[in-house]
Amino acid sequence: MMTKDQYIESLRKLKMNVWYMGEKIENPVDHPMIRPSLNSVAMTYELAEKPEYQEVMTAISNLTGKRINRFCHLHQNTEDLVNKVKMQRLCGQKTSACFQRCVGMDAFNAIYSTTFEIDQKYGTEYHKRFVEYLKYVQDNDLTIDGAMTDPKGDRSLSPSKQADPDMYLHIVEIRPDGIVVRGAKAHQTGAVNSHEHLIMPTQAMKEEDKAYAVSFAVPTDAEGITMIYGRQSCDTRKLEKYHDMDLGNSTFGGHEALVIFDNVFIPNDRVFMCQEYDFAGMLVERFSGYHRQSYGGCKVGVGDVLIGAAALAADYNGAAKASHIKDKLIEMNHLNETLYACGIACSAEGCKTAAGNYQIDLLLANVCKQNVTRLPYEIARLAEDIAGGLMVTMPSEADLRSKEIGHYVEKYLRGVAGVSTENRMRILRLIENLTLGTAAVGYRTESMHGAGSPQAQRIMISRQCDMESKKALAKTIAHIEE
Ligand code: SF4
Ligand code: FE
Numbered sequence: 001m002m003t004k005d006q007y008i009e010s011l012r013k014l015k016m017n018v019w020y021m022g023e024k025i026e027n028p029v030d031h032p033m034i035r036p037s038l039n040s041v042a043m044t045y046e047l048a049e050k051p052e053y054q055e056v057m058t059a060i061s062n063l064t065g066k067r068i069n070r071f072c073h074l075h076q077n078t079e080d081l082v083n084k085v086k087m088q089r090l091c092g093q094k095t096s097a098c099f100q101r102c103v104g105m106d107a108f109n110a111i112y113s114t115t116f117e118i119d120q121k122y123g124t125e126y127h128k129r130f131v132e133y134l135k136y137v138q139d140n141d142l143t144i145d146g147a148m149t150d151p152k153g154d155r156s157l158s159p160s161k162q163a164d165p166d167m168y169l170h171i172v173e174i175r176p177d178g179i180v181v182r183g184a185k186a187h188q189t190g191a192v193n194s195h196e197h198l199i200m201p202t203q204a205m206k207e208e209d210k211a212y213a214v215s216f217a218v219p220t221d222a223e224g225i226t227m228i229y230g231r232q233s234c235d236t237r238k239l240e241k242y243h244d245m246d247l248g249n250s251t252f253g254g255h256e257a258l259v260i261f262d263n264v265f266i267p268n269d270r271v272f273m274c275q276e277y278d279f280a281g282m283l284v285e286r287f288s289g290y291h292r293q294s295y296g297g298c299k300v301g302v303g304d305v306l307i308g309a310a311a312l313a314a315d316y317n318g319a320a321k322a323s324h325i326k327d328k329l330i331e332m333n334h335l336n337e338t339l340y341a342c343g344i345a346c347s348a349e350g351c352k353t354a355a356g357n358y359q360i361d362l363l364l365a366n367v368c369k370q371n372v373t374r375l376p377y378e379i380a381r382l383a384e385d386i387a388g389g390l391m392v393t394m395p396s397e398a399d400l401r402s403k404e405i406g407h408y409v410e411k412y413l414r415g416v417a418g419v420s421t422e423n424r425m426r427i428l429r430l431i432e433n434l435t436l437g438t439a440a441v442g443y444r445t446e447s448m449h450g451a452g453s454p455q456a457q458r459i460m461i462s463r464q465c466d467m468e469s470k471k472a473l474a475k476t477i478a479h480i481e482e
Contacts, residue, residue: 001058001069002141004046008038011193014221018192018257020229028192032238034229036253036438040099041143041193043252044071044091056087062356063135071101072138074112075358081347085297089340092301096434098254098442100143100190102298106290107146107198108134109357111215111272114283116355118276126215126272127355133217133270137196145194145220147185147259148287150202159205159212168202169261170211171274178267179274181214184260189450191227191257194220201273204281213280215273216266224264227257234437242397245426248433254442285460286359291451292369293360296343299372302434302443303336303379309430310383316415316424317388328382335375342368363464370457376447380435391428392436400425 002010011029018025020033028034048057048069059073059080060066075081084105091099112134115126137144150159153167162168169183185191185199198217205213218225232255237247244250273279311329314320346364353359384391390413400409400422414421433439448454475482 001048001067002045003049004042007042007045007141007143010195011038014195014219016192016221016227017225018227018229021231025229032243033235034192034255036238036249036251037097037100037190037255038193040091040095040097040252040254041101041190043095044069044099044101044143045141047090047094053090056083056090059083061138063131064138066138068138069141071105071143072108072134072141073105074109074134075350076356077358078348078350081293081350081358081360082344085293085340085343085347088294088297088343089301089304092298093304094301095252096249096302096305096430097252097439098189098298098446100145100193100254102294103146103189103291104137104142104144104194104198105146106287106294107144107148107200108137109290109359110283110286111198111200112357113353113355113359114279114286115215115272116353117282118273118279120354121279122276124276129269130272133272140195142195143190143193144217145188145191145197145259146200146287147188147191147197148200148202148284149186149188151184151186152202159209168209168212169199169214171214172211172263174274178265179214179216179271181216181261181264181266184258186258187230187256188227188259189254189256191220191259192229192255196220197225197259200283200287201280203284205277207277210275210277213273213275213277215271215283217270217272218264218266222264224262226260226262228260230256230258230441232438232441234433237437240398242401245397245400245422245429248426248429248431248437249439253438254446256441285362288452288456289360289362289365289460292365292372292457293343293346295372295447295451296339296341296346296365296368299376299443299447300336300340300343302439303332303339303376306379306383306431306434306443307332307336309427309434310386312427313383313387313391313424313431316419316427318416319386325386328386332379332382335379339368339371339375342371362460366457366460366464369451370454370461372447373454373457376443380444383431384435387428387431391432394425394428397425 059070061068119127150168153162159168166183173180346360349361350358
């Protein structure tokens with residue numbers, strides 16, 4: 001396995017084409033806008049080095065027999081699925097941000113089982129190729145951007161009916177030695193901090209859309225790839241002199257990028273689906289199922305930080321003994337643990353795929369993510385309630401440090417005796433960061449749209465809930481014979 005420092009050095013060797021605010025970023029690794037998000041991925045390496053976290057952060061590879069980072073692992077049983085969620089909660093607690101590496105892990109598990117079934121039907125060799133690729137990923141402990149979401153253009157039209165054929169990523173040429181692809185993947189978590197992109201189709205496809213049924217792996221610095229780093233609320237605070245306090249979380253962050261593929265060549269050994277349109281839906285369902293499970297871990301870990309911050313804000317405000325504050329903190333814990341319960345439940349109820357790795361219970365994973373589209377919003381609302389309006393009106397760190405007016409900030413922003421004004425400001429900024437700042441991307445809007453928007457889960461719930469068997473139960477109880 002790589003150490004944290006080896007991971008950072010390995011990224012430095014890549015010659016990625018990254019843009020931010022209209023400018024090309026020559027050195028993404030050390031760029032102040034990007035570095036906090038890289039630090040979050042680095043935490044997945046750092047924690048794996050620690051003996052106390054070995055059980056949850058590492059696993060034994062079924063492919064090589066070697067100990068590997070769990071982020072590269074194929075789940076072998078339900079215990080692995082449970083440990084995955086525990087690992088994500090831990091990483092969320094340690095970064096208070098999106099640590100990005102889960103999209104690769106979820107793609108590995110979905111592609112592994114789907115390629116097995118494609119090969120069974122068509123006699124192709126995608127599974128063998130993918131196993132070789134995954135051994136390479138595991139041996140080198142790589143971070144992979146599992147990439148699904150296309151820009152999609154006009155939502156009422158299928159991929160092949162779009163005015164611009166590139167609105168969904170597609171095959172433009174099939175050669176004897178590989179394929180050429182064009183299109184883009186939108187809001188790609190961790191793209192700039194990854195060694196490779198691992199591409200999947202974005203939805204179920206019909207025969208007319210078969211050029212869009214494509215899965216492959218490609219290095220992030222391959223010829224023809226451009227990454228445009230997304231903006232986040234309050235992001236340019238990172239460039240300010242006093243960014244430490246004013247960011248709320250200056251060490252860690254998450255990020256998304258628009259990844260463009262402009263006629264990129266993919267050699268055959270990195271192609272895992274090529275026009276098998278009837279398997280696109282299966283791959284999407286499995287990847288999104290795994291990623292909906294993931295949110296029952298990562299968002300809960302970040303929620304732990306937010307709850308802790310709200311409780312500290314109450315302490316510092318002298319409000320901790322008020323019964324309504326205690327009750328609000330209990331409610332926040334109740335909501336957060338409800339999400340965790342969903343993450344654990346869909347893992348414990350997992351089952352074996354035809355390929356041999358384990359998949360979550362799809363109904364419960366979709367229920368998990370549906371709750372994530374709601375409960376973090378209520379947790380954030382309660383955190384803002386407890387924090388008070390000062391969270392969004394207080395002066396900056398620069399004012400606190402000012403020789404002329406700093407003493408006013410120091411005097412009038414103080415809460416209880418025994419807690420410094422600075423510490424009170426720090427905790428309020430952390431709450432601001434999680435509810436309105438850079439981390440709000442990961443904690444709020446990503447809770448809504450990441451791993452699929454709410455309606456996508458409702459469709460899956462309607463498919464999986466087996467309504468007929470429930471009707472039969474009711475008929476039996478009511479003595480109805482038809
Ligand atoms: Fe992992 Fe959560 Fe980020 Fe998805 S949103 S990559 S599950 S930390
Ligand atoms: Fe996500």
